[in-house]
Amino acid sequence: MSDASLNNPSLEPEASFGDFYALLKPRVMTLVVFTALVGLLAAPVAVHPMIVFASILFIAVGGGASGALNMWWDADIDAVMKRTQKRPIPSGQVTEGEALAFGVALSGLSVVMLGLASNWFAAGLLCFTIFFYVVIYTMWLKRWTPQNIVIGGAAGAFPPMIGWAVATGGISIESVLMFCLTFMWTPPHFWALALFMRKDYDNAGVPMLTVTHGRRSTRIHIFVYTVLLAILAVGTSFTSIGGPVYLAVAVVLNVLFLKGAWDIFRRDDDASEADNFKAERGFFKLSLLYLFLHFSAILVEAILQRFGLGGW
Amino acid sequence: MALGKQHEIHTRRYGRNLGVGLLLAAFIAIIFGLTIVKVTRGDYEPPRTEAES
Structure with missing residues (x-):
């Protein structure tokens, strides 16, 4: 887009850096980071601080990516609910396509990087967690059964297991x-x-x-x-x-x-x-x-x- | 609006580009740090053959 196009009122608003950050559900991410860190440090295997840092970071990115994909799929619900109306997609700051691309790219990046930083078992567990949250919970259970929260809660429960797997390579x-x-x-x-x-x-x-x-x-x-x-x-x-x-x-x-x-x-x-x-x-x-x-x-x-x- | 004037969208793009730039730099630093740790620990040493051991 050139400067001249700035006068075109039909243009969609461009997302800021903060809008993309909000797609990652930062408050949920703090829970993911904390529980994953506890799982990692509670394990009876010492891990190099650099690997701890990188692993927790990529687990957080994976959690954030699943949040972005959740917002992409649930944009219609978010627009109706008062609690979620100000999220980046319903407020018009980020398009659904941008959120989808952002979520998919970060999901792939986080899983591959966690595998390279720690081990592929932990990376597989992170991959399954993203799949569980996005496909099993968001796309399937949430709109289908009142047990959505019960089963979907598993997605939020995986981070300490991933942290433990980073240290031990298993369950x-x-x-x-x-x-x-x-x-x-x-x-x-x-x-x-x-x-x-x-x-x-x-x-x-x-x-x-x-x-x-x-x-x-x-x-x-x-x-x-x-x-x-x-x-x-x-x-x-x-x-x-x-x-x-x-x-x-x-x-x-x-x-x-x-x-x-x-x-x-x-x-x-x-x-x-x-x-x-x-x-x-x-x-x-x-x-x-x-x-x-x-x-x-x-x-x-x-x-x-x-x-x-x-x-x- | 004059083309040279600072528009809100320019500020927003600048912030986004700066953020992406800093993230890329941080990503490179993390890859570098991880590589140093793994190479130092011998993660990438080829397995010893029977003749060597």
């Missing part, structure tokens, strides 16, 4: 436990969000549990998943990635989380509307802290073990 019970922790955490986290953002999902026609099975059922589901999550989270204390520090953190957080889920279970929509979903919003905020602190505790245990402390 073990510890990495599967870290996967399960995020996997079981995802449904109550998103269902709490769906309870107080219900209009959004209704309007977009996404079959969230709140829409298909009703809000009472969603409250029961949140409580049941939270009980199962608490058993898993506290049980992890007694494995090789756990220890006294992790146990203390897990007990406190799970008591708080169970209390939150119980409050949500006990109340009905009238009570929630009356205080603008205070309990649901509180539970959602706590869920963010919950996952962060559990993985922080795993990291602390791993660091302590390097100094001959930590663990049982």
Whole structure:
């Protein structure tokens, strides 16, 4: 485009660097980076800092690429939902074609570079994660079943396993436990969000549990998943990635989380509307802290073990 | 609008080009760093033949 064409009003707006960065879902990427780093450092194999840095970077790029592909496919839903209307595609900053090309290019780059930087098992796991999030969750499950969040949550749970695979070249019970922790955490986290953002999902026609099975059922589901999550989270204390520090953190957080889920279970929509979903919003905020602190505790245990402390 | 005048789109393109340039430079630095680490560790040494061992 020449300077003269600047006066042509029919031109589409050009995306800025920040618009492309926003396509990577930076907030989700921080979770990916953190959990992958914990998975990598908790593994019983020392990895060169340069390889740690490069591997985490390419795992983050892979996670971001799947976010861009998710935005490409879900542009129609994002345009309807208030929470996502300002994303780069619905706001007209980036075209769907640009997002698709960006996502595909970064997916390929991240998988190949992770394979070259660490090992091809970890790269294969990253490739599967991108495939799972984009094809299985975004294209298939999200618009088809109210269990979308349950199964789709697996995509967000893979990063610690990838981190572990970078260090060890394989899978073990510890990495599967870290996967399960995020996997079981995802449904109550998103269902709490769906309870107080219900209009959004209704309007977009996404079959969230709140829409298909009703809000009472969603409250029961949140409580049941939270009980199962608490058993898993506290049980992890007694494995090789756990220890006294992790146990203390897990007990406190799970008591708080169970209390939150119980409050949500006990109340009905009238009570929630009356205080603008205070309990649901509180539970959602706590869920963010919950996952962060559990993985922080795993990291602390791993660091302590390097100094001959930590663990049982 | 005069052609020489700085338009908003020029600022936006400059930012994008600068960002891409910096990312490419960082990418080269990462490849260089990884190569040094791997070569130093002997990742690319050919496997020893029986005669050598």
